[in-house]
Amino acid sequence: MKFFNNSSTITGFILLGFPGPxxxxxxxxxxFSVVFLLTLMGNGSIICAVRWDQRLxxxxxxxxxxxSFLEIWYVTSTVPNMLANFLSDTKVISFSGCFLQFYxxxxxxxxxxxxxxxxxFDRYLAICQPLHYxxxxxxxxxxxxxxxxxxxxxxxxxxxxxxxxxxxFCGSRIIDHFLCDPAPLLALxxxxxxxxELVFSILSPxxxxxxxxxxxxxxxxxxxxxxxxxxxxxxxxxSTCGSHLAxxxxxxxxxxxxxxxxxxxHEAGMQKIVTLFYxxxxxxxxxxIYSLRNKDMxxxxxxxxxx
Numbered sequence: 001m002k003f004f005n006n007s008s009t010i011t012g013f014i015l016l017g018f019p020g021p022x023x024x025x026x027x028x029x030x031x032f033s034v035v036f037l038l039t040l041m042g043n044g045s046i047i048c049a050v051r052w053d054q055r056l057x058x059x060x061x062x063x064x065x066x067x068s069f070l071e072i073w074y075v076t077s078t079v080p081n082m083l084a085n086f087l088s089d090t091k092v093i094s095f096s097g098c099f100l101q102f103y104x105x106x107x108x109x110x111x112x113x114x115x116x117x118x119x120x121f122d123r124y125l126a127i128c129q130p131l132h133y134x135x136x137x138x139x140x141x142x143x144x145x146x147x148x149x150x151x152x153x154x155x156x157x158x159x160x161x162x163x164x165x166x167x168x169f170c171g172s173r174i175i176d177h178f179l180c181d182p183a184p185l186l187a188l189x190x191x192x193x194x195x196x197e198l199v200f201s202i203l204s205p206x207x208x209x210x211x212x213x214x215x216x217x218x219x220x221x222x223x224x225x226x227x228x229x230x231x232x233x234x235x236x237x238x239s240t241c242g243s244h245l246a247x248x249x250x251x252x253x254x255x256x257x258x259x260x261x262x263x264x265x266h267e268a269g270m271q272k273i274v275t276l277f278y279x280x281x282x283x284x285x286x287x288x289i290y291s292l293r294n295k296d297m298x299x300x301x302x303x304x305x306x307x
Contacts, residue, residue, distance in 0.1 A: 012094040017085045017178040029086035035284055036079045042287030043068035049300035056300055059122055059142040064290060066146050067115050070108060071283040077104040078179050078279055098180040103161040105179060110207060111153025116248050117210035118145045120217040123241050128224045178272060211252050243290045250285060254278035
């Protein structure tokens with residue numbers, strides 16, 4: 001493996017990824033190729049099932065289909081470049097490629113936070129306001145919520161990426177990660193960027209607001225469910241929320257671990273693993289979680305797959 005210390009000899013950054021002998025790189029390439037294909041197939045199957053099964057043309061499943069579409073693009077923003085790096089000797093990513101990956105990865109991650117909050121809101125209305133649900137969660141409101149999630153998500157990191165892309169970088173330009181993360185990028189700038197650091201210090205905590213919204217929504221759902229007299233009714237109510245709660249726990253659990261853990265050099269390997277979990281493993285598990293815990297989705301998938 002060749003690395004260049006002279007910044008004038010490279011045309012971008014060097015993503016170290018998961019360094020090791022050639023055999024290890026090939027093994028990781030095969031492993032992540034399988035994970036990537038399974039993620040595309042799993043989320044694609046949910047989208048197709050919702051599209052072609054009339055019974056699933058409801059706000060809950062429309063939101064789920066959009067969420068699955070989001071997951072496909074989320075893994076696509078990182079995994080293809082990671083696969084190319086496994087087989088590359090130099091592991092160089094161009095400046096424009098690095099900034100584009102940064103923007104799309106974090107914009108899609110922000111969009112996921114908003115979608116999880118909207119899906120929690122949908123479950124709150126369905127369980128806590130069942131009689132008013134059809135009149136409140138109309139097709140128009142559902143569409144507006146979906147569009148708002150996408151627009152807000154892609155506006156969230158527009159200012160910081162614009163500022164960072166205009167900065168100059170010094171030194172070896174080596175990023176000890178498998179993607180263009182803001183912390184190592186800022187560490188490579190020739191001058192300190194207090195404005196960018198301030199923007200990140202404001203934007204990142206704000207993404208916790210959707211989590212707080214989710215927590216409040218499910219606290220109200222729990223209170224409503226506990227008032228249901230029959231055990232069967234409580235189980236049915238909880239079953240509609242279980243899948244979403246599992247996905248929220250996986251995604252936010254790993255994200256919070258990532259951002260509350262120290263960023264010291266000796267923990268770089270752990271940060272890669274945690275990032276890998278919420279950016280690659282979680283999108284793989286989501287279709288499994290939703291299909292296993294939802295009877296309507298299982299029926300639709302069997303119909304779509306001809307099983």
